[in-house]
Amino acid sequence: MNAENDMLTTPLTADLLRGALDLERTERGLLPHRLPARARAQCDDGQLAMAESQPSGVRLVFRTRATVVELDTLPTKRVYVGVPPRPDGVYDLLVDGRLVDQGGVRGGDTLTLDMATGNARTESGPVGTLRFDGLPGREKDVEIWLPHNETTQLVALRTDAPVEPVVDQGRKVWLHHGSSISQGSDAASPSTTWPALAASLGGVELINLGLGGSALLDPFTARAMRDTPADLISVKIGINLVNADLMRLRAFAPAVHGFLDTVREGHPTTPLLVVSPVLCPIHEDTPGPSAPDLEELAAGRLRFRAAGDPAERASGKLTLGDVRRELSRLVRQRAVDDPHLYHLDGRDLYGEADAAELPLPDQLHPDAATHRRIGTRFAELVFGGGGPFAAEGA
Template identity: 80%
Template structure:
């Protein structure tokens, strides 16, 4: 029997991580990032900094004979003033591709956010330890999916047998960009965000650049997509532009073209799927911005309201229906010269009937059951027979 003294500590390095575009060495260990340093340097927005450092879709992947695995990590946990405590971030364990455990890391830093004033305060805390034991005997591939909604510094990986990087699985790489819905807001765990579910069903390797609040057609994000090797690319565009009331139609159309042009510089013939927003009744025909309603915060309920005036659409303010119409037109225009670009209406993933059955709890974000439905539908739409990402799809 192994004792603690026999255990092996393996440094966490980039070759053990999948789904991250950059790995920053910190005082405590390493911090996975989902945007490269150059992109991060071009924007000082705190929401983006928090979102891209939350490791949605990032996982430790290694081959080992170990039956016990421990991971020391330093999470940064969010506390919202006036709201009940948030649950700890969830880590999902997969062994040879199958679910084998779930856990959380205690302790960590605390980020206290006052949504009424926009202020925040960070307090340092200690690392904690995640332990998985009773793993099957023999050589196996182990994946530890990091919390999709909790910034996570990786401090130490300990096992009772040696670890080596898992071999390349040979699957196609799917690169996806979207909003907090793609990031995984309100999903149950990192492997049950809709992109993770769709990737599992489609048999592909996911790189998830869903960035909560930050799918804003930023040029640095387009360059990150351009420079990331991928076999398949999808973009979910729209809801954050309305939430933030960021631009008018005059700016939106060339911004979408520019975003697509930049991606095509690095991926000239890669299958590219542009997906419009899922149904969100408060913004279907009412422009943004979105504003939080704090009246139920003490009971753990936060809802959002649309603050715009539907009449403002005539002056170019964006609504979800306006965005869908324009995205469909843009993709149809570009498809004349680009046979590998495609459009999907997000309401085919979550529409009026789904809202009636599985309403958006806060008026913006799907719950865990809706994430599963969206993931299953995207897998069928994109990876199923005749889908634009299907293995049998015609070559470019």
């Protein structure tokens, strides 16, 4: 059945997808969302809309004897004015949990962003096709991890043998929320973002609510987490609050309390880990906002700088140091009445020695090697012996 006209088309339905909180039927395909419709309706921020529609951690999962798999998708490519073109988003093919192939899809829509002016425009493009062949002809579990940094509408799934949903294997579900680092910015591929690596090492199912530029203690995100079934929960808080210059010290602790209170409404005894920011030298002692370095941009490189003034800390502007101190204090305070609440200093995942060896290329985001290091360390510290999730029977 390898002839093209013998390929079987399988409807794209929710039972074949994992990692999405909502699926939107559009005129052109099926669009996975990582925030539910009610949450999306409460914020019209373009950055959030882009981030939550980029399917980090979302994957097609099915069982089949197929040796050929084709997936038609409509991606949205990002282009930054004055910066060399970004590579196409990567799709990872896993067979029985092992990465065996990768691919990309050409075509699609194009979102052009001007970092100097903030302007954006979108141009429509054609659907593209991803093809994997040479797969073993035995029964196997197949996963196609969608690009973590490229909005992707699913159009059609074709195989040369029938597919069926994978039966629930009873693995615990880990729900994680964080910033672009958690979403996977500058990771090599979707199954090698640090949360995906940590989930694989920890033997859990990942729901990744890492939202680039949008880990801002939004109440609608907390409600989405409250309402999502999960066995393990983590929230990584801080860098976006600083680089967006979103709030002052007076508002920060009450906002964290409110966020955690909301999560606890739906998960009163679920292991809940609060993670402070990894090291980011430009914002350790200098407040936000973060801004593109225009000199670097003129040279064709996208890098960031801290645009705040250290003296502004006196008026309550936040630095990463301030955030870490407050989170540590706040978790200690809450843990008196919440024995399932834990804290992890982000510098244990990526600290000063790591920054000296593996500096952040654009001053904000880790590269692929650093994602691997953070994911491995998180698995060791959190899922490993003596870690908070291991202690809770993960």
